[in-house]
Amino acid sequence: MGTLxxxxxxxxxxxxxxxxxxxxxxxxxxGKCTGGCPSGRNTAxxxxxxxxxxxxxxxxxxxxxxxxxxxxxxxxCYERCPKGVKTTDIIRIIRNLAAKEGHMSVPHRMIxxxxxxxxxxxxxxxxxxxxxxxxxxESQPPTTQHPKNKEQLEQVRTIFRTTNYDAMIDFDWETxxxxxxxxxxxx
Amino acid sequence: xxxxxxxxxxxxxxxxxxxxxxxxxxxxxKRIFKEFGIETKEMVGASCCPAxxxxxxxxxxxxxxxxxxxxxIAEEMGLEIYVTCNGCYGSLQEADHLLKEHPKLKERTNxxxxxxxxxxxxxxxVNHSIVILHDIIGLDKLKERITKPMNDVNVAVHYGCHxxxxxxxxxxxxxxxxxxxxxxxxxxxxxxxxxxDKLMCCGAGGGNRTADTVQxxxxxxxxxxxxxxxxxxxxxxxxxxxxxxxxxxxxEMNKAFGTNFNFPILYATQFLGxxxxxSQTECGLDIQTTTMPEKLLK
Ligand code: SF4
Ligand code: SF4
Numbered sequence: 001m002g003t004l005x006x007x008x009x010x011x012x013x014x015x016x017x018x019x020x021x022x023x024x025x026x027x028x029x030x031g032k033c034t035g036g037c038p039s040g041r042n043t044a045x046x047x048x049x050x051x052x053x054x055x056x057x058x059x060x061x062x063x064x065x066x067x068x069x070x071x072x073x074x075x076x077c078y079e080r081c082p083k084g085v086k087t088t089d090i091i092r093i094i095r096n097l098a099a100k101e102g103h104m105s106v107p108h109r110m111i112x113x114x115x116x117x118x119x120x121x122x123x124x125x126x127x128x129x130x131x132x133x134x135x136x137x138e139s140q141p142p143t144t145q146h147p148k149n150k151e152q153l154e155q156v157r158t159i160f161r162t163t164n165y166d167a168m169i170d171f172d173w174e175t176x177x178x179x180x181x182x183x184x185x186x187x
Numbered sequence: 188x189x190x191x192x193x194x195x196x197x198x199x200x201x202x203x204x205x206x207x208x209x210x211x212x213x214x215x216x217k218r219i220f221k222e223f224g225i226e227t228k229e230m231v232g233a234s235c236c237p238a239x240x241x242x243x244x245x246x247x248x249x250x251x252x253x254x255x256x257x258x259x260i261a262e263e264m265g266l267e268i269y270v271t272c273n274g275c276y277g278s279l280q281e282a283d284h285l286l287k288e289h290p291k292l293k294e295r296t297n298x299x300x301x302x303x304x305x306x307x308x309x310x311x312x313v314n315h316s317i318v319i320l321h322d323i324i325g326l327d328k329l330k331e332r333i334t335k336p337m338n339d340v341n342v343a344v345h346y347g348c349h350x351x352x353x354x355x356x357x358x359x360x361x362x363x364x365x366x367x368x369x370x371x372x373x374x375x376x377x378x379x380x381x382x383x384d385k386l387m388c389c390g391a392g393g394g395n396r397t398a399d400t401v402q403x404x405x406x407x408x409x410x411x412x413x414x415x416x417x418x419x420x421x422x423x424x425x426x427x428x429x430x431x432x433x434x435x436x437x438x439e440m441n442k443a444f445g446t447n448f449n450f451p452i453l454y455a456t457q458f459l460g461x462x463x464x465x466s467q468t469e470c471g472l473d474i475q476t477t478t479m480p481e482k483l484l485k
Binding site for chain 2: 088111142159
């Protein structure tokens with residue numbers, strides 16, 4: 001584990017390329033990101049401050065702040081930053097690092113449970129099957145949740161196993177649910 | 188073959204919210220496309236895209252192979268993709284973009300897919316349904332089919348975020364002065380009305396809705412108030428996930444904030460569908476939270 005900046009460049013670099021992540025260093029603290037942030041109007045999220053904290057290596061403070069999760073990834077700041085800081089991608093990578101260290105709420109982990117069970121973050125239920133029939137569609141779409149497509153669903157599960165996502169959310173393959181939760185929803 | 192028969196076939200990536208919560212979006216889109224000779228083939232065995240702000244926020248290395256697996260299904264079909272959700276667009280187009288830009292990432296991703304005999308090749312293209320309407324079918328052809336003009340209807344356009352941004356991936360020009368939805372609304376004879384913070388996010392994305400639903404609804408409430416204050420009769424948008432937040436969100440915010448919202452929310456093809464003479468039942472507008480006023484149905 002290096003500094004937070006180094007980790008952002010290393011981990012995010014694998015996906016976006018290192019130069020993309022290194023734009024964080026270009027931040028001049030002008031605050032234009034915060035000025036247009038729809039979250040900042042309503043929550044404690046201050047994008048400018050978050051980046052300064054990241055550069056100051058305040059890892060625990062960032063990872064433990066609930067507002068880290070109040071960015072909707074709207075990309076407004078990303079498009080407006082005068083220094084070309086790849087803001088939203090940096091925020092997503094900071095969240096990836098936080099999640100890897102166990103900072104992930106139960107509702108967020110549950111989304112993974114739905115995907116592991118059905119292949120869908122928002123699966124279908126009997127009521128929705130009726131809605132489909134009401135508009136003249138097949139009651140079940142031919143996706144991973146369809147009983148005919150078990151093999152395809154298994155492929156999605158294999159991905160989650162290969163990348164250890166199941167372990168990250170503490171998924172129990174026996175019960176197909178989260179393993180015992182500790183206080184505050186943290187692992 | 189009539190003049191309107193485009194003779195095209197696309198792979199439809201359904202995603203989650205469209206087929207599992209708002210099948211009216213699926214039905215209206217398929218019906219309109221069929222009118223113009225665009226055939227829809229569903230992507231059998233596709234999964235969640237997976238949600239870009241959500242899975243992208245938790246683990247990019249899981250998000251990417253799941254998206255690549257979905258892309259590989261369309262590649263096998265030999266077809267380009269269309270989507271009806273900005274989340275699906277966000278994920279699939281971004282994944283396609285990254286995998287094409289970074290050969291090493293493609294190699295790494297294919298190692299995961301190879302475990303079950305799949306491969307991402309980079310041979311499909313991800314299209315948004317509203318771009319097919321605007322650029323492939325085109326405004327002239329659409330205009331000819333408007334049988335119930337929306338002449339006295341004031342519309343608030345809502346883009347959602349991942350249709351326009353990031354520009355370097357989406358490629359639809361300016362994210363501050365867009366025109367595609369505006370054109371589609373105007374072709375029906377409706378008036379597109381400028382309102383405060385028109386380009387503001389609905390609040391749902393990035394796991395924000397899941398992190399704190401009531402807080403996320405406050406963004407939505409502001410958005411709706413701005414549209415209502417500008418005299419709009421309804422909101423038209425291109426995203427199934429926004430639809431969930433904007434439509435079902437009104438019931439949730441009425442409960443959480445003690446408000447009394449019932450502001451009509453329509454996906455672009457639902458709005459066009461009504462103007463082309465489809466019934467509200469055919470567009471699934473009578474099986475959602477917000478109800479349609481006479482003005483939109485006459
Ligand atoms: S807009 Fe860019 S340079 Fe200005 S504070 Fe935000 S990230 Fe830094
Ligand atoms: S991407 Fe996140 S931080 Fe940037 S403006 Fe949107 S909500 Fe704010």
